[in-house]
Amino acid sequence: MTGFAYHAPTSVAETLALLGDHARAGRRAQVLAGGTDVLVQLRGVDRTPRALVDIKGLAEVNRLHVGADHVFIGAAIPSAHLNENAELARLYPGLMEAADLIGSTQIQGRASVGGNLCNASPAGDTIPALIAVGARCVIATASGTRELPVEAFVTGVGRNALVSGELLLGLSLPRPGAATADAYLRFTPRTEMDIAVAGCGVSVTLDAGGVCTAARVGIGAVAPTALLVEAAAAALVGTRLDEAALNAAGAACSSAASPITDKRGTADYRRKVVGVLCRRAVGIARDRVLAHRA
Amino acid sequence: MDKIQIGTSINGEAVEFLCEPQQSLLEVLRDTLGRTGTKEGCSTGDCGACSVLMDGRLVCACLVLAAEAGGHEITTIEGLATDAGLHPIQQKFLEHAALQCGICTPGLIVATKALLDRHPDPDETTIRYWLAGNLCRCTGYDKIIRAVQDAARSLAHPA
Numbered sequence: 001m002t003g004f005a006y007h008a009p010t011s012v013a014e015t016l017a018l019l020g021d022h023a024r025a026g027r028r029a030q031v032l033a034g035g036t037d038v039l040v041q042l043r044g045v046d047r048t049p050r051a052l053v054d055i056k057g058l059a060e061v062n063r064l065h066v067g068a069d070h071v072f073i074g075a076a077i078p079s080a081h082l083n084e085n086a087e088l089a090r091l092y093p094g095l096m097e098a099a100d101l102i103g104s105t106q107i108q109g110r111a112s113v114g115g116n117l118c119n120a121s122p123a124g125d126t127i128p129a130l131i132a133v134g135a136r137c138v139i140a141t142a143s144g145t146r147e148l149p150v151e152a153f154v155t156g157v158g159r160n161a162l163v164s165g166e167l168l169l170g171l172s173l174p175r176p177g178a179a180t181a182d183a184y185l186r187f188t189p190r191t192e193m194d195i196a197v198a199g200c201g202v203s204v205t206l207d208a209g210g211v212c213t214a215a216r217v218g219i220g221a222v223a224p225t226a227l228l229v230e231a232a233a234a235a236l237v238g239t240r241l242d243e244a245a246l247n248a249a250g251a252a253c254s255s256a257a258s259p260i261t262d263k264r265g266t267a268d269y270r271r272k273v274v275g276v277l278c279r280r281a282v283g284i285a286r287d288r289v290l291a292h293r294a
Numbered sequence: 295m296d297k298i299q300i301g302t303s304i305n306g307e308a309v310e311f312l313c314e315p316q317q318s319l320l321e322v323l324r325d326t327l328g329r330t331g332t333k334e335g336c337s338t339g340d341c342g343a344c345s346v347l348m349d350g351r352l353v354c355a356c357l358v359l360a361a362e363a364g365g366h367e368i369t370t371i372e373g374l375a376t377d378a379g380l381h382p383i384q385q386k387f388l389e390h391a392a393l394q395c396g397i398c399t400p401g402l403i404v405a406t407k408a409l410l411d412r413h414p415d416p417d418e419t420t421i422r423y424w425l426a427g428n429l430c431r432c433t434g435y436d437k438i439i440r441a442v443q444d445a446a447r448s449l450a451h452p453a
């Protein structure tokens with residue numbers, strides 16, 4: 001095959017069969033959700049013909065389910081739909097802030113969190129936010145499904161852990177209780193329509209006395225992939241999230257970072273900024289938990 | 295290459311067209327269907343000149359495949375004015391001189407319609423963030439913001 005093709009399968013089985021057929025025949029196939037990365041790549045850096053497999057007709061990737069223990073966010077749901085959902089905004093304000101930072105109103109009408117993740121840009125805003133809330137990728141395979149934590153899904157710049165013939169169905173998030181809250185901050189030179197110089201997502205859980213009993217910290221745009229920073233979480237757990245704990249967590253983020261220097265910022269600058277973002281994001285998440293109690 | 299046959303609705307009218315798999319909705323609107331009100335600036339989702347509504351949702355027509363439009367309702371700038379005259383948003387853009395060359399204008403007006411459909415009384419910050427994906431090289435944004443504010447007032451209290 002030399003030309004382009006467009007497929008709009010209507011079931012997961014049909015999608016996997018299509019992807020499998022193309023792989024076996026040595027033909028290129030690319031999954032299309034919102035298209036806000038795929039079509040831009042197609043017009044620019046990578047014009048080679050391929051089959052585009054539009055998954056928006058699949059029920060599973062459009063499914064949004066808020067359960068008692070878990071929340072499932074279908075891989076192809078446009079971020080505008082997520083941002084209009086009051087329950088998600090209440091449960092995951094940080095993740096929704098991250099989704100709301102990506103692109104213009106027009107882009108958000110199409111772009112999905114699943115696509116942001118699969119595209120695997122080092123600066124993808126939802127990735128550190130997903131890591132912070134402990135999201136897991138639900139992947140359809142030839143023999144069923146498998147799950148992978150988000151921090152293990154992105155394997156390099158523009159690369160993810162999907163093997164040929166697999167499809168990301170969506171994200172499974174533990175549903176936070178009232179003692180847990182998340183936050184996401186990124187730094188960009190302007191407030192809108194920009195790409196992160198550094199980003200940090202955090203989630204903290206506080207006991208009745210205000211002591212942090214669990215934390216997760218994800219950083220973005222400061223390494224080839226977004227990272228889970230366990231040392232930052234360890235610096236927070238067992239403290240009252242006082243100044244010293246925040247500084248230690250920020251320092252852990254700075255030392256976990258291995259940024260590049262580019263037009264958006266130098267490596268040193270990014271390393272410093274990601275620590276500042278961590279301190280501030282932890283403060284916001286803490287205040288959110290306390291606000292639940294007020 | 296085999297063309298794909300697509301049935302869609304454009305400005306309330308059933309439309310069928312043939313397209314190639316990689317063609318954008320923007321290309322088909324302009325080049326196949328001759329509806330050139332929707333403009334092309336960048337074709338990479340950055341400028342908003344190609345803004346259209348798809349099932350009432352604001353999108354860039356350059357980042358939608360024509361084949362993806364099948365079964366959906368598309369509204370373009372051509373769908374705003376009626377036999378009775380210009381849409382109030384169009385009228386206010388004229389009155390406030392919120393355009394110079396006009397290339398960005400159809401996209402801005404469609405984006406404004408999407409905004410006011412959802413938020414009939416937006417504050418200035420909301421307007422500026424909502425329209426951040428619509429770039430204008432000539433006018434400067436203040437006149438555009440004034441036109442949007444006045445359009446919101448005129449839609450809320452028709453003369």
Ligand code: FES
Pocket residue numbers: 333334335336337338339340341342343344345354355356357
């Ligand atoms: S032409 Fe579509 S955003 Fe510029």
Ligand code: FES
Pocket residue numbers: 392393394395396397398399429430431432433
């Ligand atoms: S009037 Fe010329 S680009 Fe806006």
